[in-house]
Amino acid sequence: MSELWRDDYLSWGRTVRARHLVSNPTSQALAAEIVARSPSVLAYGCGRSYGDAPLNPGGRLIDCRGLDRIISFDGQTGVLTCEAGVRLADILAILCQPEADNGGWFLPVVPGTRFATVGGAIANDVHGKNQHRLGTFGRHVSALELARSDGTRWICSQNENADLFAATIGGIGLTGFILNATIQLQRVQGLAVEAEDIRFNNLDEFFSLAAESDAYWDYTAAWIDSFAKGRSLGRGIFSRARRIPGCAAWPPALQPRIALPPMPPISLIRPFTVWAFNAAYWRKSSFRSRSSNTGSYENVFFPLDAIADWNRVYGPKGFFQFQCVVPPPAARDAVADLLRLTARSVQGSFITGLKTFGDVPSPGLMSFPMRGTSLALDIPNRGPPTRRFLAQLEHVVMQAGGRIYPAKDAAMSAASLRQGYPQVGTFIEHIDPGFSSALAQRLALTSATR
């Protein structure tokens, strides 16, 4: 097995450039062996995290994609065991296929891309548009096996090594190397979905649509026109979807349908193009304020997956994503403040997402979702002004008692992490001293026993 210094391992936002010593183990035993003899190591999956969480500059990365085997699946109970490098897309393609009654098994929680690994989904405790119903990915993990740098391997679940289990779910890859996991799939009566898009004119309309929809629709989220100001502040399109019993949908193809050319020399995301895209998208259903369609879940759950490497449109400097959640009493005002800042920044946000989170508890000490409203912004990297803008956003979130999502972050301060995640002290006790990441260094997350 080879080990090489490489500089082509990036995160999805492409803002961090660094050299890594990369290993490509092809078995769990080899991976555990590398973990045990490395002073500074981190697992790397498909690089779909936006910020600096998946990188370990100057240290070692273990590329997990050689660990992509399904170990077992029980078609009666829906219990799946697989290696951590299996992508969600692979599970959908193999196991989430229509059965005789057009129903079948489905991943209970999927993030906005199916090209993430199971290990990454656990380490970031990802959520989807059905967070208000089923919570996060980690809630559906019944067990996982962790390799630690002291050479030990741990089976973790709610009952066995429960502390380590809670630290690992949402633990940003710092508690050890996830070798394999057992997931409880969800039985659905139809794999197809019906989806509705409803235009709304301001933030208040968003909140009433969300309140009305969350009771009857499994999947809800909204897109916001980040340039709208004044009375139109927070206008956008509310998308909601639910399963159609008895209606089948085949998994989408494993390859994205559209490929972008290699890296454009400059960012295609300019203030004008962002404005034009946002304005056009808002008007896309100009004749009707409501549209609906039924069929494959691909467009509803994974709209951006249709285009391979869409992150390249931001050019060589890349982009930041900023996702926060703000708890209810302050949520409406805080979101309005964040959107006002964004509209005023000239930078704009190419794709802006808004979603209300429900009460379903997350199992991880460091899990991001909590009751409240979550806003996600895509911000082109223009250097120091962008950093200052991110700091302003961070300030608003902290004032409102919210928190920022580590999986997407590359800029928050250590103080904000500690304020947003009160259990961080307990989490640090479980960090493996052999593990490190750019995020861990930035946020001073190192093992107490080091």
Place this chain on the structure above:
Amino acid sequence: MVSSPSSGRTVAIFGAASDIAMAVARLCAQAGDLLVLVGRDDAALSALAADLAERGAARIAVQKADFGQVAALPGVVQAAWERFDGIDVALIAYAIQPDQPAAEQNPAAAEAALIVNFVSPALLLGEIARRCKAQGSGTIAAITSVAGDRGRKSNYIYGAAKGGLHRFLEGLRHSLHAAGVSVVDIRPGFVVTKLTAHLDRRGVLWATPDRVAKDIFEAIASGRPVLYTPWFWQPIMVAVRGLPRWVFHRTSF
């Protein structure tokens, strides 16, 4: 687990734990084939077998073999043949990538590379061909490389073995034509695999094993004689082969 229409083929893959072979095996499993997985690493093959079972393979057998031991090859083929009583498709997928400068200094390294990349697959192909000829059917496929199309300074030991294999397969195709046996020569370009882990793999010419496997799966099904994968390697290699020597000698690749 997933019920697929069984194609009923028996597919033997020699070097089944290689990245490309593994991706082809997954496509065969989805098609409901019976699979014989032959390779060096028992643990890797067993893990692969479990994965393939969940992907729909009708039956799977795992067989340990060291392809560097050429004397043992007839026994390897015999055993594979007996697993499910005959073989419809044989895919030869093993290779090693020698370090060219080191192998130029060290005859033992060059010899090992030539044996595993040419002598061994040629003898194995001969054994398989004999049986296919006797049964009057079958598809024999071998993964060679675009590196076999023209010798160049950076990897001519590997390239020579692969180029030899091109000729061997060509002759085999001629010989088996009357018997109705197809011979498929698969020439991938740069693929992101364990074999190439030591190279800088950025750039548009690099393909994933999944991409290449899809082409291989289809070429085997249609019995296509020579496959360049991805497709753009065909015009590239036409150009590389056609380059006058005085121009070629000025290149550094």
